Amino acid sequence: MPGELSKAREALIKSLYTRHGRKKSGLCLCEGRRCCGEVLxxxxxxxxxxxxxxxxxxxxPDAITVPDFKFSVLGVTETSxxxxxVARKPEPLPEDSPMLDPFALVLDRVGDPGNFGTILRTAKAAGLRELWYTDGSADPFGDKTIRAAMSAQFTMNLRRFADLAALKNFLLKNGVERFFRTDPHEGESCFxxxxxxxxxxxxxGSEAHGVSELGGAVPVTIPMPGNFESLNAAQAATIFIFEYVRRTLTP
Amino acid sequence: MPGELSKAREALIKSLYTRHGRKKSGLCLCEGRRCCGEVLxxxxxxxxxxxxxxxxxxxxPDAITVPDFKFSVLGVTETSxxxxxVARKPEPLPEDSPMLDPFALVLDRVGDPGNFGTILRTAKAAGLRELWYTDGSADPFGDKTIRAAMSAQFTMNLRRFADLAALKNFLLKNGVERFFRTDPHEGESCFxxxxxxxxxxxxxGSEAHGVSELGGAVPVTIPMPGNFESLNAAQAATIFIFEYVRRTLTP
Incomplete structure (x- = not known):
């Protein structure tokens, strides 16, 4: 029997909307049928x-039930x-475990949780098994990131590094030879x-700052015949991710 | 001299956050440096x-200046x-004017303003000049849609139809022969x-409902090796839009 929602659990749920609360408890919050369904x-x-x-x-049947008025003050979103x-974060693979994908998809300080989550969801749909990211990125287990990712973070391996230099160092030891930084204006076409x-x-890179300085990184760009602004970071990532799918499937 | 912000203009700005207010005045609201810069x-x-x-x-220099505390209650977003x-909406081309692009990119009841706007921004970056949409879609001149589009709606031609049947009717008369409905599971690969x-x-189509029924429409799909959920509508649109760019640029 699931029982009633205790005051302590109610307070815990509220705390999980903050980075501090997630860090303190090691827990995170999924909302909505599709996000919860994926974790279940x-x-x-x-x-x-x-x-x-x-x-x-x-x-x-295993959920604690609460009246509607009570539920609506628990969730901050209309989409809940x-x-x-409330779930524990999955354990990432050991740090020294080998790369799982043919290439590393890296997010450098992509701070918007919606973008970070959308990229996770898109990468998982494309069949990637890992996402690499640097400090300054959104919290992968924030509530907004989880909603945008449709809970993909629960079944992908996430690798976090302080910065691109540390990440490059690690990848070099794993036989990675080429580092491409996506750029809105410069470099060879991604196609x-x-x-x-x-x-x-x-x-x-982030929309505001692009990709950080990284020695030896080669620029690569998405051709934009319309010559309008840059693309949203999640759209740019999506084009790179599905160009990979296209190449894999095209003889 | 720009003068002071009158009570009437202050009330007008607030009204433009609502669909009703935009309809009544025929005006819309752009916020932030990049969105406003594009319109300027x-x-x-x-x-x-x-x-x-x-x-x-x-x-x-032509803007009415207000103190910080005043400005922060005008804009609803942190990104303003x-x-x-405050701007008038651009006049769309006459209804009977010919198609401007080699194909029609159609949004069928894409109701999320963030998705609708992101697709507009992406389509413009790709060099498309028009977007076609059905009733039930987000308001193209809503404040959220404008922010997500980086004001692309001011320089693209928008064509609105009651439903897909009316839209198809129009396109048939313009020599359009093939109707592709994007589908998460069914159809030939978009590549x-x-x-x-x-x-x-x-x-x-919308995330919730997909593409409406349309006689003779051929399904086409984005291959998803990861077999995870469907993609976000804006991500799916981005893949279709940039597959067009790739084909255009690839000999």
Whole structure:
């Protein structure tokens, strides 16, 4: 029997909307049917407890049920759709474990949780198994990041580094030879560059700052015939990720 | 001399955050340096008036300046960055004017303003000149849509239809022969389908409902080796838009 929602658990849920609260508890918050459904299916052992609105009790028999008015003050988003989960973060693979993908998709200080999460979701859809990122990026287990990623962070391996220099150092030891920094204006076209996805790293920068300085990194660009602004970071990443899929599938 | 911000103009700005307010006045609201900069550069004649924080008065000499505390209650977003514009919507081309692009990029009830705007921005970057959409989509001139689009709606031609049947009817008369509906699961790969961008329409559906029923529409899909969820609508549109760019540039 799931029982009632204690004051302590209610306070815990609220704390998980803050980075500090997630750090302190080591837990995170998933909201909505699709996000929660993914965690329930892929890693139910990580779930500490679930809370749902009374009318969904039949659908989520292990969840604590609360009246509607109570639920609506728990979730901050309109999209919570009557179900939320409090879960432990999955353990990343040991630091020295070998790379899982043919290339490393790297996010350098992509601070917007929506962008970070959307890129995770897109990378997982493309069949990538890892995402590499530097400090200054959004919290991969923030509530907004989880919503945008449709909980992809629970089943992908995340590798965090202080900066690009540390990340490059690690990748060099793993046989990665080419470092590509995506640039809105400069470099060879992503549709033509050779070796883009072979023992390489493809680095996406933040919208505000682009990719950090990194010695030896080769610029690569998305051709923009419309010559309008730069693309949103998540759109740029999506083009690079699915150019990889296209190359993989095209004989 | 720009003068002071009248009560009437202050009320007008607030009303422009609502669909009703935009409809009543025929005006819309741009916020932030990049969004406003685009309108200032591309269509200054559409601007009714501009408002900025006192410290930006040197940068925007024609703007009405207001103290910081006042500005922060005008803009609803943290991203307004001290400058906002009230502008008329550009006149769309006459209804019977011919298509401007080799294919029609169609949004069918894409209701999320962030997605709608991001797709506009991406389409403009790719060199497209038009976007076609059906009722039930986000307001192209909503404040969120404008922010996500970086004001691309001011320089692209927008064509609105009640539904896909009406849109198809119109396109048939304009020599469009092929109608592709994007589908997360079914159809030929977008990387292989022939004639995808030649006298055709590529229809993107909403995340919640997909593409509406349309007789004779051929499904086309983005291959997803990761077999995870569907992609976000803006990511799917981005892949289709830049596959067009790739084909155009690849001999």
């Amino acid at each position: 299916a892929a890693c139910p052992d990580l779930i500490e407890f679930a809370v749902c609105r009374e009318e969904l009790a039949g659908e989520y 759709q009557g179900i939320l989960l 033509a560059a050779r070796g883009l996805y072979e023992r390489s790293a493809v680095i996406i | 550069a591309a269509c200054p004649d559409l601007i009714e008036f501009a408002v900025c924080r006192e410290e930006l008065a040197g940068e925007y 960055q001290g400058i906002l514009l 292989a389908a022939r004639g995808l961008y030649e006298r055709s329409a590529v229809i993107i």
